[in-house]
Each structure stands twice: as structure tokens, then as C-alpha cells.
Amino acid sequence: MPNRRTIIVIGIVFLLITLPFIAASISAGSEHVFSGFLVNPHDGNSYLAKMREGFQGAWSFTLPYSKDPGSGAFLFIFYLFLGHFARISGLTLILTFHLSRIFGFIFLFLVVYYFLRDYFRRDQEKISLTFMILMLGSGLGWLLIPFGIKTSDLWVAEAYPFLSSFQNPHFPFGLGLMLLILLLFHRENQRYVVIILFLLGLALAIILPFGAVVIGIVILGEQILAFIRKKKVYPARVISLGLSTLPLILYQYTVVNSSPELTIWNAQNLTPSPPVWDFLIAFCPALILAGLSWKQRSQTARDDLYYALFTWLVFGAVIIYLPIGIQRRFMVGYFLPVSILASTFILSFSNRKTRVLGFTALLASTAFTLLLVLLAAFSAISGKNPLIFLSLPEAEAMRWLDKNSRGGELTLADARMGMFLPAFTSSRVIYGHPFETVNAEDRKNSVDAFFTCSFTSDEAQEYLVKNQVEFIINSNLDFQACYPKIARDTNLVFRAGDDKIFTEIYQLP
Secondary structure (H helix, E strand, O other): OOOHHHHHHHHHHHHHHHHHHHHHHHHOOOOEEEOOOOOOHHHHHHHHHHHHHHHOOOOOEOOOOOOOOOOOEOOOHHHHHHHHHHHHHOOOHHHHHHHHHHHHHHHHHHHHHHHHHHHOOOOHHHHHHHHHHHHHOOOOHHHHHHHOOOOHHHOOHHHOHHHHHHHOOHHHHHHHHHHHHHHHHOOOOOOOHHHHHHHHHHHHHHHOHHHHHHHHHHHHHHHHHHHHOOOOOOHHHHHHHHHHHHHHHHHHHHHHHHOHHHHHHHHHOOOOOOOHHHHHHHHOOHHHHHHHOOOOOOOOOOHHHHHHHHHHHHHHHHHOOOOOOOHHHHHOOOHHHHHHHHHHHHHOOOOHHHHHHHHHHHHHHHHHHHHHHHHHHHHHHHOOOOOOEEEHHHHHHHHHHHHHOOOOOEEEOOHHHHHHHHHHOOOEEOOOOOOOOOOHHHHHHHHHHHHOOOOOHHHHHHHHHHOOOOEEEEEOOOHHHHOHHHHHHOEEEEEEEOOOOEEEEEEOO
């Protein structure tokens, strides 16, 4: 069982990943509605939109943020499953999302604890100190905030356990699966391990495909090194993982590149890695200590797991800078080996005061980064950031639209409301997401032009007909003055709010 220090860390992290969301819900008051997301709201709402497809019975993903949704493919099965679960359980989508996020955190900390227990051979002090660094540690990004520079440790959530647990459910579940696979792969005399690894690999490929690629490369590299070092290798386990992950990853690659809509989506979904200086700041000082562990690694740490983590440290840094457009995705879970190896180095010193000083300095030097993430969240809450809060008329309009439309209609909304609509209604939009809207830049420019009255009356009419728009949702724009002919020829089916803050829904004939 975890000792008292570990339990305290678990409690602190749990409070930090839940209280801000509770505070946001309470602070909304009577004039606003909290959308449910504090960081990266575009992706957060897109996860909810995927869950809504599952809620409606779908097991194939289409593009709700595009007028051209595509024919559907078996992608994002995790979120489609959560949508089905929400429908069966009677829970709301947003509550299901956050409950699964909390369960993801619980799964992650249990896996981390058992990994560290094996790694440090049940030494509770070493486990608890490392657990604290792994769950609460970060980088030195806070140093550059005064210069207006935002480094990766402030926003690349999938790389860090805390940020992963703060943002969504599939990151902590994925990180936990990656570490669990690494642990079970190196356990000797484990019954049915080949079957277990197959199932875990399949789950990882579904929940976090890039995590499956990373852990596959790490294990393959470590096994090659083990063969060179004349240590024990596990070919059956490698084959089992390959059989569970490669077919699904190849399917995803094939279907994305064979569907016209998904091909465009994938071409827009570019995630280049940060500059090398950014990478170093985001993972230091732990990264430096992790590298130093090679010469002074603790003799109390398990040798096979140490080599697996060090392989991840080195190979991970290499694949993060492969010359491909999605290279940043390979940063997933990278702080796991960095933090554990940094702790291994500190624990290699025999003097207890030196060890305590090392852990204190490591945690204190990066604590401000975590603090800045939380402060940014509370700043967004206090300022009622429109990307995470809806006005009451907007929320009422979306409830009306979800209740009174048959579903699947194309609704014209500005870029901000376009982000919310597929998450909270069954409507599709012309633009709402920088990646998941086909031809996103052109579509965004067009909706911006419409809602800034940049179209002539004839151009606006042609735009509606061309895009087969069925509903227009308008917030705080004098639609009558902008497009009087359209306002006259359409039906105003809903209006909420007053003369200053209002939302209207028009239905086209």
C-alpha cells in the first residue's frame, strides 16, 4: 500500500485537477454557463462532439465541424464509447467526460505506484519521493513568461502526468497503459503475460495511438540493446504487442488517407515539435539529471526497467524531431522517463541530506510552472473567458436547437459558437475547429465575413443557398440591419436575452 507521503501527493493532485472545474461551475452564476473546459477548449469541445456521436448510437466517426462530414470511419472509438456509456447510464456527456478523466487519473497513479514499487524494489521512501516529482514536476517554462514566451511545459499536456489529468481522460489512461506495458513486459514468470500484453496494446492503440507507436519503438529499441548486451529478450512479447497495435494503426493510417474529407483534416492537423531550446527548458532540470543517471544509477533500481526508461529517454528525444508534420505527438508521456531517471540520479547519493536537498530543489524549481497553469485557469474563470463560458441566452438557444431540430442540419454560426454547437447540439457547422473543419481557413474566413456584415445582401443569400444552411444562430448582431432581406424571408424561431445580450435562431425556408 502507498505510504502516507504518497497518499498526500495523490490527494493534492486530485484537488488540483478537480477544484478549478468546480469553481468555474459555481462562478458562472445566473448570467453564464460553464462549458466544462478550462484549457484547450477547441479540443475539449471536439471530444464532447465525438461523444455526442456515440450518444446518438454511432460507432464510426464523422466530422461534425464540417459541412462535409465524410462517410465515417472507426476512429476515436474511446470517445464514441463514452458517448454510448453516457446514453446507457443516463449521465450527461460533460459529467461522463469529467468522471472518466478522474478515473483516468486514478488509473495513472495506481500504475505509477506499482511501477515504482517494482523499479525501486519496494523501498517506500524512494517510491514516495519519485512519485511526488513525477506527478507534480514540470519544467522551467515559468522563467520565460515575463518575456511573453510560452514553452511546452505550459501547454503540451500529453507529455506531463499532471497536465494530462487536468485536460482530458484519454491522456492519463494512455500514459498509464504505456507505463503498465513497460512494467509487465519486463516481469518474469508472469502468467498469461503474452495475452495481457496483447489486450493492453490493443487498448492503447484505441485510446492513444501515438502512445502505442512510442512504446513500441521504445520496447523494440530496448530489446535490440538487450540482445547486444546478451541479456534476456522476449520475442513472443514483442510479437504480441505488434499484433495488437500495428493492424489498428495501419487501419487508421489507411482510412485517413483514403477518405477525401479525412485526408484534408489530416493535412491540416500539423503538430510540429517546439524548437530544441524550448524542449530543453520544458524538461529541465529533470532532463539533465536523467542523463546524468547513466553514470551514477542507483544499484537499488531494477536494471532491466532502468534500461527501458533510458532507451525511452534517448529514443524519445530522437523521434520527437523526426522530419514529419506530427512529430510533437511523440512527446506523449516523455516526462515519465525523465522524472523517474532524474529521481534515480538523486537517489544514487548515499547522504540523505543531499537527497532531500536534491528533491526539494528539483520540485521547487519547477513548481511555478504548475502554479502558472492553475493561475491561468482561475484567470479565465474570473474574467469569464468567452471560449469557456456561454452567456445564458447562448446556452438557452443551444438547448432549444438540440431539442427542436431533427439532428444533422447545417447551422451557420460564428467561429466561437461554431466551436460549441457540435458539442452541445446535434448540428453540424460550416466552421468550428482549426483541424476538424475541412478547408478550415477558407471556411473561417467565410463565416467571419458573414457575421461582420462584409457580404452584400445577394452574396449572403447565395452563401446560404450554396452551403445548404438550415439554421442561423446569431448572438448580439443586428441581423435586421445587416441582412434585412434574409431576416424578412426567414423565420425567427427563437430569441432569448435583452436588447444588449441576446441570441436568435433563424430557420431558413
